[in-house]
Every structure is written in C-alpha cells, then in structure tokens.
Amino acid sequence: MSHSLKSFASDNNAPVHDAVFQAMLESNRGDAIGYGDDIHTMAAEKHFKEIFGKDARVFFMLTGTGANAAGLSHITRPYHAIVCSDKAHMENDECGAPEKITGCKLIRLPSEDGKIKPSQILPHLDSIGFQHHSQPKVVSVTQATELGTVYRPEEISEIAHFTREHDLYLHMDGARLANAAASLDLSLSEISGKAGVDLLSFGGTKNGAMAAEALIFFNQDLADGFEYTRKQSMQLMSKMRYISAQFNALFSGGLWLENARKANRMAKMLAERIEDIPSITITQQVETNGVFAMMPRAAIEKLRRRYFFYTWDARKNEVRLMTSYNTTEHDIDGFVEAIRESLRK
Numbered sequence: 291m292s293h294s295l296k297s298f299a300s301d302n303n304a305p306v307h308d309a310v311f312q313a314m315l316e317s318n319r320g321d322a323i324g325y326g327d328d329i330h331t332m333a334a335e336k337h338f339k340e341i342f343g344k345d346a347r348v349f350f351m352l353t354g355t356g357a358n359a360a361g362l363s364h365i366t367r368p369y370h371a372i373v374c375s376d377k378a379h380m381e382n383d384e385c386g387a388p389e390k391i392t393g394c395k396l397i398r399l400p401s402e403d404g405k406i407k408p409s410q411i412l413p414h415l416d417s418i419g420f421q422h423h424s425q426p427k428v429v430s431v432t433q434a435t436e437l438g439t440v441y442r443p444e445e446i447s448e449i450a451h452f453t454r455e456h457d458l459y460l461h462m463d464g465a466r467l468a469n470a471a472a473s474l475d476l477s478l479s480e481i482s483g484k485a486g487v488d489l490l491s492f493g494g495t496k497n498g499a500m501a502a503e504a505l506i507f508f509n510q511d512l513a514d515g516f517e518y519t520r521k522q523s524m525q526l527m528s529k530m531r532y533i534s535a536q537f538n539a540l541f542s543g544g545l546w547l548e549n550a551r552k553a554n555r556m557a558k559m560l561a562e563r564i565e566d567i568p569s570i571t572i573t574q575q576v577e578t579n580g581v582f583a584m585m586p587r588a589a590i591e592k593l594r595r596r597y598f599f600y601t602w603d604a605r606k607n608e609v610r611l612m613t614s615y616n617t618t619e620h621d622i623d624g625f626v627e628a629i630r631e632s633l634r635k
C-alpha cells in the first residue's frame with residue numbers, strides 16, 4: 291500500500307534526517323575496517339561514554355527488536371521470566387522474538403498508561419525458588435512508553451531499588467528515550483543509567499536515523515561476552531561505519547534533542563488543536579510524540595482515506611497519531627482541518 295500523503299502512523303515513517311544522511315555520505319569515502327574498528331565507530335563510542343558515563347559499555351545494533359531480544363538473552367537463562375507491561379512493544383509487536391531468543395516467559399502486568407510499579411511486580415516474586423515456575427529475573431520498562439507517557443526519574447529509581455533488593459535486573463526499552471529526555475528536560479542518562487537501569491536498548495531510528503540502535507550496559511559484569519551474543523544474534527553489522535556516522539550526526543551538535551523536541555512539540559500542538567472538539571476524547575497524557583484519541587468510527591474511516599495512521603484499539607475507536615521531527619506546523623494545520631471535515635455529516 292503506498293501513501294503519498296503525510297503519515298501520522300509512526301515516527302518510523304519519517305525520512306532519515308538530512309544531516310544524518312549527509313554524515314553517512316561523508317563516511318562513504320575510501321576503505322574502513324569492518325565490524326567497528328573504524329574512526330567513525332570510535333567517535334560514536336566516545337559520544338556514548340560522554341553521555342552515559344565512562345563505565346557504560348555500548349554495542350551498536352540494527353533493530354530495536356534485536357537489541358531487546360539479544361540484550362535480554364544475554365542476561366537471562368531460558369527458565370527465567372521477564373516482567374513487563376501489557377502494552378510493552380516486546381509483548382505485542384516483536385512477533386515473540388524475546389520469548390524465542392531468550393526462552394523466557396514474559397509476565398505482563400496490566401497498565402492503563404504503559405507504566406508499571408513495584409507493587410504490581412511483587413506478587414509475581416512468590417514463585418522464586420519454586421522449581422515448577424519460571425523464575426522472574428528481569429523487569430523491563432519502556433521509556434517513553436508505547437502510550438507516549440514518561441517515567442519520572444524517581445519512578446525509575448523506585449523500580450531500580452526494587453529490582454536490586456530482589457536480585458533482578460532492570461532493562462529499559464529506550465526506543466524513544468530521546469523523546470522522554472526532551473519531555474522531562476533531563477539528560478539521557480538521568481532517566482536511564484543514573485536512575486538505576488542495568489541494560490538499555492537505545493533507539494536512534496525514531497530520532498532521525500535508520501537501523502541505528504544501541505545496547506548499553508551500565509552493569510559492567512553483565513556486558514562480558516556480549517560481543518559473541520551480538521554476533522550470534524546476527525546484529526553485528528560489517529559496515530559499521532554507516533551506523534556510527536549516524537550517531538555522530540545525532541550527538542555532535544545536539545541534533546538528537548532538537549529532533550525529539552520538535553516531534554514532541556508537534557504532538558502537543560495536534561492535541562491542543564483537537565482536544566476541544568466535542569466528539570474527540572484524548573485518552574493519554576501527551577508527554578512525547580504520540581496522541582491517543584477516541585473519535586467516531588465513521589470519521590476515522592473518512593480520515594483514513596486521506597492520511598495514514600493506526601487504529602490503536604478498535605473496540606474503543608481509539609487511534610494513535612504519531613508525529614516525528616519531520617512533522618511541520620503546516621502538516622498539523624492540514625491534518626486538523628481534515629479531522630474537522632471527517633467529523634462533518
């Protein structure tokens with residue numbers, strides 16, 4: 291299916307940012323040693339250490355699903371269980387990759403806003419030490435969540451404190467960590483490593499890059515041997531310089547933040563422009579770059595003829611409208627006008 295019109299379906303639908311593509315082009319000169327022993331990768335690793343601390347171990351990955359599955363497989367055994375929210379990408383949108391690759395059971399906790407709390411995790415720890423049950427070993431949170439909400443650093447610290455106390459690891463799916471940091475006006479590390487996360491899947495793709503993801507270990511011991519796990523997980527890119535060059539473009543002049551702020555700002559603008567329409571109900575706090583809204587089914591169908599977006603929950607006529615760094619005010623104007631028209635009889 292091809293859509294020539296503007297997409298509000300996902301930040302995955304945005305093009306690669308021009309400066310990121312330019313950086314790839316600039317790295318496309320002459321030979322460079324493969325698999326990461328090149329100057330671009332060294333520079334990118336330096337950026338990650340500046341951002342996440344000198345003890346952070348970073349491994350570049352190709353997809354968010356790959357980062358989640360390979361990272362989790364490295365820190366678990368197949369008899370373990372991973373606790374996450376029932377809205378988690380790894381639970382709903384990774385085609386069972388985390389279960390297949392780790393062998394672990396996923397324990398899904400009900401969540402209205404995509405976030406989970408220690409009090410929900412605690413009852414699941416009763417099975418620890420009972421040989422007939424999967425053994426909880428990791429708690430995974432998503433920042434920003436699949437519903438566009440964000441964990442405050444103290445909420446992450448509370449979960450981290452809990453995981454430490456119970457000998458569990460804390461994994462963060464940070465496919466949109468940049469959007470969360472921009473929303474909270476905090477650094478990337480204040481809402482991940484500094485708040486107690488052990489393992490972070492960090493996303494560049496939704497922030498203006500392509501196939502540029504990273505796995506960051508804050509717990510050094512956990513990183514041991516991950517280079518072998520990455521290779522076995524088929525996430526080691528031979529022409530690594532093209533991944534690294536993208537991170538260099540995002541991190542050298544603050545482009546990552548500019549992109550995330552723009553995407554968030556466009557979502558807020560969209561929400562503000564539609565929230566007073568009587569037949570529309572916004573269902574989630576608009577904290578990053580997604581707007582979740584209920585609207586009449588007939589209007590959704592009409593709107594879909596002109597714009598690409600996803601229905602999030604068909605039973606509730608709830609749609610998910612995503613913005614990206616590439617969304618403009620003009621796009622919002624056009625979309626809001628189309629929403630209003632779709633609601634007219």
Ligand SMILES: Cc1ncc(COP(=O)(O)O)c(C=O)c1O
Pocket residue numbers: 302352353354355356379380432435436463465466495
């Ligand atoms: C929260 C979250 N995690 C991870 C991913 C990773 O996806 P992919 O494997 O498509 O790169 C996505 C993509 O939409 C996501 O939204």
